[in-house]
Amino acid sequence: MSSAPVISLDRVTFRFGQFVALADVSLHIGMGQRVALVGSSGAGKSTLIRLMNGTLQPTQGEIRAFGQELSQLKPQRLRQIQRQIGTIYQQLHLVDNLRVIHNVNAGHLGRWSFWKALISLVVPLDLPTATNALTQVGILEKLYERTDRLSGGQQQRVAIARVLVQDPLVILADEPISSLDPQLSRDVMELLCQICEPSNRSLVVSLHNIEFALRYCDRIIALRHGRLLFDAPTGSVSNEMIADLYRL
Numbered sequence: 001m002s003s004a005p006v007i008s009l010d011r012v013t014f015r016f017g018q019f020v021a022l023a024d025v026s027l028h029i030g031m032g033q034r035v036a037l038v039g040s041s042g043a044g045k046s047t048l049i050r051l052m053n054g055t056l057q058p059t060q061g062e063i064r065a066f067g068q069e070l071s072q073l074k075p076q077r078l079r080q081i082q083r084q085i086g087t088i089y090q091q092l093h094l095v096d097n098l099r100v101i102h103n104v105n106a107g108h109l110g111r112w113s114f115w116k117a118l119i120s121l122v123v124p125l126d127l128p129t130a131t132n133a134l135t136q137v138g139i140l141e142k143l144y145e146r147t148d149r150l151s152g153g154q155q156q157r158v159a160i161a162r163v164l165v166q167d168p169l170v171i172l173a174d175e176p177i178s179s180l181d182p183q184l185s186r187d188v189m190e191l192l193c194q195i196c197e198p199s200n201r202s203l204v205v206s207l208h209n210i211e212f213a214l215r216y217c218d219r220i221i222a223l224r225h226g227r228l229l230f231d232a233p234t235g236s237v238s239n240e241m242i243a244d245l246y247r248l
């Protein structure tokens with residue numbers, strides 16, 4: 001690997017009750033890498049993303065982010081580490097009836113005090129950072145629009161702008177293109193790559209569309225039934241490996 005890992009999993013197993021969602025997974029994500037997580041529905045991609053950002057704790061094994069074992073951290077230190085890991089969830093987690101600016105400024109939460117966050121709901125603070133983020137995702141004109149008046153693709157961009165405001169070292173994106181048409185899917189993938197490459201951020205993106213994974217990522221991690229089937233540079237992923245991954 002080209003650099004020290006930003007996130008690493010060592011023999012991680014995760015169970016929901018008796019159900020094993022991930023079994024004995026070990027992997028390292030390097031600085032600046034663009035990694036696709038692929039696998040059939042239910043393979044464990046979202047679970048892996050939530051383990052990487054410390055939202056879930058492993059049943060067995062160790063997860064480190066920036067060299068620190070997440071399960072050993074006090075809550076405040078864990079939150080500091082989590083600020084360096086921006087997550088775009090499948091459901092986006094935007095507040096529909098708020099204006100776009102407030103959803104984008106939610107990227108500051110965790111850094112801002114409670115009072116500052118509250119004041120910003122009345123008079124939006126740090127406008128330059130928000131406008132810069134919305135300019136990067138191409139929807140600056142929507143700054144004061146109510147979020148639920150935006151299309152699905154525009155809301156996806158708001159979620160990306162919020163992560164930009166958070167300014168993390170790693171971006172995790174859980175199926176960011178699942179509800180978008182082919183052109184918008186390309187636009188969003190290109191956008192994610194553009195915001196990661198110049199700043200050497202790492203990107204881990206779960207994708208159902210294997211073509212997009214091969215086109216935009218330099219490494220493919222494939223899960224089947226909660227197990228790591230392969231973890232390989234994109235150039236060495238063969239048609240047989242892909243057929244095997246989606247074999248019933």
Ligand SMILES: Nc1ncnc2c1ncn2[C@@H]1O[C@H](COP(=O)(O)OP(=O)(O)OP(=O)(O)O)[C@@H](O)[C@H]1O
Nearest residue numbers: 016019020021039040041042043044045046047048
């Ligand atoms: N809260 C939960 N309680 C019990 N089982 C769960 C829970 N969340 C997920 N699972 C199960 O864990 C397995 C992995 O789920 P996960 O959401 O990680 O899969 P995925 O690969 O992201 O799927 P998809 O592509 O459909 O989003 C699935 O079998 C799912 O049913």
